Amino acid sequence: MNGTHEVTNQPPPLEGYDAWSRDPWLREAARRAGARGIDERARDLGRFVGSPEAQEHARLANAHVPQLRTHDRRGHRIDAVEYHPSYHVLMARSIGAGVHSFAWKGAPGGFAARAALFYLWNQLEQGTACPVTMTFASIPVFAHAPGLDAAWRPKVLADAYDPRALPMGAKAGVTIGMAMTEKQGGSDLRSVATEARPDGEAWRLTGHKWFCSAPMSDGFFTLARGPDGVSCFFVPRSLPDGTRNAFEIQRLKDKVGNRSNASAEVEYRHTWAEAVGPPGRGIATLIEMAHHTRFDIVVGVAGMMRAALDQALHHARHRSAFGAPLVDQPLMRNVLADLALDTEAALLVAFRLAAAFDASARSEDERDLQRILTPVAKYWLCKRMTPLATEAMECLGGSGYVEESPLARLYREAPLNGIWEGSANVICLDALRAIERAPRALEALASEIDAAGEARATALLDAARRLLGDGVHAPHHARRIVECLALAAQAALMRRHADPRAAEAFAASRIDAAGGGRAFGTLGSPADAAALVRRASFEEP
Ligand SMILES: Cc1cc2nc3c(=O)[nH]c(=O)nc-3n(C[C@H](O)[C@H](O)[C@H](O)COP(=O)(O)OP(=O)(O)OC[C@H]3O[C@@H](n4cnc5c(N)ncnc54)[C@H](O)[C@@H]3O)c2cc1C
Numbered sequence: 001m002n003g004t005h006e007v008t009n010q011p012p013p014l015e016g017y018d019a020w021s022r023d024p025w026l027r028e029a030a031r032r033a034g035a036r037g038i039d040e041r042a043r044d045l046g047r048f049v050g051s052p053e054a055q056e057h058a059r060l061a062n063a064h065v066p067q068l069r070t071h072d073r074r075g076h077r078i079d080a081v082e083y084h085p086s087y088h089v090l091m092a093r094s095i096g097a098g099v100h101s102f103a104w105k106g107a108p109g110g111f112a113a114r115a116a117l118f119y120l121w122n123q124l125e126q127g128t129a130c131p132v133t134m135t136f137a138s139i140p141v142f143a144h145a146p147g148l149d150a151a152w153r154p155k156v157l158a159d160a161y162d163p164r165a166l167p168m169g170a171k172a173g174v175t176i177g178m179a180m181t182e183k184q185g186g187s188d189l190r191s192v193a194t195e196a197r198p199d200g201e202a203w204r205l206t207g208h209k210w211f212c213s214a215p216m217s218d219g220f221f222t223l224a225r226g227p228d229g230v231s232c233f234f235v236p237r238s239l240p241d242g243t244r245n246a247f248e249i250q251r252l253k254d255k256v257g258n259r260s261n262a263s264a265e266v267e268y269r270h271t272w273a274e275a276v277g278p279p280g281r282g283i284a285t286l287i288e289m290a291h292h293t294r295f296d297i298v299v300g301v302a303g304m305m306r307a308a309l310d311q312a313l314h315h316a317r318h319r320s321a322f323g324a325p326l327v328d329q330p331l332m333r334n335v336l337a338d339l340a341l342d343t344e345a346a347l348l349v350a351f352r353l354a355a356a357f358d359a360s361a362r363s364e365d366e367r368d369l370q371r372i373l374t375p376v377a378k379y380w381l382c383k384r385m386t387p388l389a390t391e392a393m394e395c396l397g398g399s400g401y402v403e404e405s406p407l408a409r410l411y412r413e414a415p416l417n418g419i420w421e422g423s424a425n426v427i428c429l430d431a432l433r434a435i436e437r438a439p440r441a442l443e444a445l446a447s448e449i450d451a452a453g454e455a456r457a458t459a460l461l462d463a464a465r466r467l468l469g470d471g472v473h474a475p476h477h478a479r480r481i482v483e484c485l486a487l488a489a490q491a492a493l494m495r496r497h498a499d500p501r502a503a504e505a506f507a508a509s510r511i512d513a514a515g516g517g518r519a520f521g522t523l524g525s526p527a528d529a530a531a532l533v534r535r536a537s538f539e540e541p
Pocket of ligand 1: 177179180182183184185186187188211212213214255258263416419420421422423424425426429
């Protein structure tokens with residue numbers, strides 16, 4: 001009894017599970033993509049992700065948002081961000097598990113293995129996923145500066161979270177951020193106005209950055225305009241002599257989501273920096289970092305979809321209305337089955353991409369494939385995430401729309417991945433450029449699609465080719481072209497690797513004009529919907 005009434009028909013919290021061991025879709029996708037020997041690491045992380053303790057840390061880190069302290073009590077600038085202790089617990093756990101580093105440790109299938117870890121992490125908390133991703137993606141940029149690489153890479157790969165504001169040499173491990181966006185333009189980085197002046201072997205930067213996430217990172221790849229044009233630089237937070245580099249945090253953004261993570265406005269005042277890569281080629285140098293963060297967005301969003309679907313399935317299993325559990329009601333089953341199709345197709349495309357990253361060094365086809373599939377999948381999964389989170393929230397009724405529900409966080413997080421690391425239009429235009437510059441990239445994707453023998457996927461590919469052929473109007477069609485490619489790739493992957501009913505339902509509802517509606521919950525076959533929900537719940541058919 002609870003005072004005036006008994007509490008009934010309220011689902012228990014979804015906790016105390018192992019997000020790795022219970023998920024055959026993920027384990028199979030990771031294995032197929034080449035991940036080996038990660039069972040123990042993934043199980044440890046999977047248990048943590050599903051534990052009540054981790055979920056409470058995720059809640060606390062987001063409820064108590066980071067605070068900026070510009071000065072100490074004696075008036076010295078300190079530019080420090082204070083996080084809730086739960087943020088540090090999560091960072092330590094994630095970095096300790098190598099979620100940022102495993103791809104670079106030389107294990108075969110390293111990208112696929114790390115993708116599995118990142119997929120799991122994104123079921124728990126996304127604010128910490130931001131510095132983890134940037135640190136992961138820093139490695140290819142360090143490679144452009146051998147001196148920096150030799151000094152910093154071992155500290156990135158140390159798998160030790162050390163939040164102390166100390167010079168790199170004194171730290172057990174480091175995290176890395178990126179500061180490119182300025183007020184006048186984030187997509188068009190040619191407009192960068194921060195000025196770089198030579199100072200002996202090093203450089204001094206003066207200017208501002210409008211968005212700089214994880215500002216307590218140990219170093220930042222950044223862009224500034226030098227004598228040869230926009231160039232890439234590395235700004236360490238502390239100087240080798242132990243003093244602070246000039247890195248003034250003006251304020252923290254009050255963001256819609258991603259609230260455990262700080263995103264700052266930053267000012268450089270004669271800030272010490274080292275040059276990275278060829279002068280005047282800063283955007284090209286940093287694009288490699290962006291390419292890797294875009295890959296991570298694909299994997300991360302796939303993980304977020306799984307988390308949203310799990311909440312909806314769990315609630316529907318434990319909540320009854322009109323005399324029966326929601327999960328047994330035909331229309332709710334139609335909604336859940338439809339959500340499950342997107343979740344599975346997202347997982348498949350994420351791990352196909354991970355396999356392509358792993359194989360890129362030895363196969364030109366795979367390199368071409370990851371070049372085109374990264375923006376294509378980034379665009380499409382981000383576009384699907386927000387409606388999927390909204391629909392999953394609705395499955396919980398009013399309980400989904402309160403801050404205590406994990407869905408509230410997922411819902412506020414959902415649009416962000418579509419905005420940073422290339423907003424939708426920019427990503428689609430980038431995909432078009434990739435095709436223009438290397439027509440082989442489209443062919444690599446086409447052979448992947450054709451090989452599946454799914455006629456509807458091939459028809460979509462043809463539709464994309466027709467629009468690409470529309471000369472000067474191709475940019476007008478860029479979203480449609482990329483959507484066609486994404487859906488064709490997903491339908492082909494579903495045909496090859498998913499249960500035949502799921503593959504059929506995906507192609508029928510996402511491609512056939514009359515096969516499905518525009519909202520979730522409009523699949524055609526009642527029998528298939530029931531089976532799809534059982535599959536997505538990892539129940540025996
Ligand atoms: C929470 C958060 C954290 C961030 N963290 C960082 C960070 O750590 N470091 C960093 O450097 N940046 C960061 N960013 C910035 C982010 O990368 C930019 O906001 C993003 O790149 C878009 O740039 P913009 O905001 O200047 O928008 P704009 O470039 O002005 O774009 C506005 C709109 O115009 C569209 N558009 C642009 N060009 C074209 C075109 N040619 N044709 C059609 N449409 C076009 C875009 O797609 C977008 O929809 C962060 C942003 C957010 C929201």
